[in-house]
Amino acid sequence: MTQSNFLLPNEWASKIRRLSLNTATKIRGHHKGSHRSQRFGASLDFSDFREYHPGDDVRQLDWNVFARTEKYFIKRFLDEQEMRVHILLDTTKSMGDEAKWLFARQLATALGLTVLNRDDRLSFSYVSNKPTPPFRRKGSTYQKAYEKTIADLREPTSSESFAENAIRTLPKDMTILLIISDALEPLEEWSAFLSKVPRFAGDVRLIQVQSLDEKLPTYSGDVRLIDVETSASVNVSMSQNVLRSYEEKQQEHQLQLEALCRKYGVQHIIVQVADGIQHALFNQFIKAKWLQ
Template sequence: MQYGAFDSEFLKRLERLSLNMEKLMASGSGGLRKSKAKGSSVEFSDYREYAYGDDLRRVDWNAYGRSGRLFVKLFMEEREAMVNIFLDCSRSMDFGEPKKSLAEVQLAGAIAFLALNNMDRLCINLMQNGSLRSSGIFGGRGQFEGCAAFLDNIEFKGIADMEKAIKQKKFGGRGLSLIISDFFTQDKPEDFLKYLLYHKQDIVLLHILSAEELNPKLQGQIRLKDSETDGMLDVDLTPSVIDNYERTLNSFISALKESSKKYGGAYVNISSADSLEKVLFEDMIAAQIVK
């Protein structure tokens, strides 16, 4: 993976985690998440097309003989959840040291691995300039390499218009939607949160900010450049200006967290300087997003 290779030891650690679907989707009807019980004793439910990495013992060979296509049997206790990851690909995400884009893609890759490892269906959605570009549907652990290749080819440019982008997404039913962004956008989060809730999506907001944004070290008279619009602003960074910035930032974070809570979602604030291990094994476990 271009944005920090997942070595075998890290993947082994990831295998001990899973998306906490029982918690995240507890408000809706049951049956969207498979139980840990395996075998044919559960009631047959549906088919889906075979994906590389699926258990060949679940292939319906009679269906293959009729259609020439491979289909996998699903059972009542094994219905898959649909997981959508929305990535902010605006220019502001390519800021910071380390860059927010690096943290975003690594986190998306880890979440994708968890979903595929647990046989959930996965789609990655790229948001940029109000447009939405979606991957195909990934299913099965064997498709992680293809998912990683899709993540490798992201360009960060333009502005964020998250409402316009997310409202282009067509959902086929209830599922889990995770949005990874700095949320520096002109639209209000409520606008796209309402849309996701209307389409029966359980929501997770993963809010990535750079170390410079969380704890600025600048001082004195400087010229700031907007990373998305290239607009310039001359400021005198006195202690009172820094204090006002910190209050505004804290208010911004609190408002986003409250909006997430209002629509039944989960929220995690992340520094791009944090290790992926800390985010996954501490922050996201504490928020009950993974277990």
């Protein structure tokens, strides 16, 4: 079994091919694609008629209408444009739990394959300690190359702040921006980041990956907790009061993050690692109308 197959089983290929990203925002691509644009162009989908004006393409004149009205009208057709989708993956150390990291990469792989399969333009990036060229491709012929790009990512070791540095990895003029992160960094950093992303994409979505231990720790007794990103440590006696205090702060963080998403027009979904990738793709995303 290859590493890419380990991320996403081969039998999922046919299921993913039936999915496509759904968006109500304006298609921003400048090249031909499979999505209906609000602009008029030269597809086979008829839109309406418009009176002829000097300079219009005479090949679009409708002579049947002229025969009935003795007026010149041209036929207008809906243009079909590509979507530009960018997937941004959090590779900071807090994503390093084995199950969480596999889950996040499976999400990135599956979503990217739905984009490429629809002949849309996909780009992918992550925050790294050293400059890394982004993946930018269009079309189903690059599905294997994209799978390998994600599968080749080692365990997350970035010591940089994701929310503070992610903006510099983004391309401009995207249709959809998909952010995959645990969103555990300070809310001030997330506020600054989310306030800027709408200028890059008309449709921004935050997929928050959450493990059971993050939601409700199962530790007991006297433990030493070490922050995997800052290496700061603290000795804690895991009493009911401590667990209750943690749960309250975790809920407060969550509520404020959701408020920030609403403020800046960012769609937000929490996906639980324990629920599995299939539940996220074929239940949560379809129910939220992110996929169809």
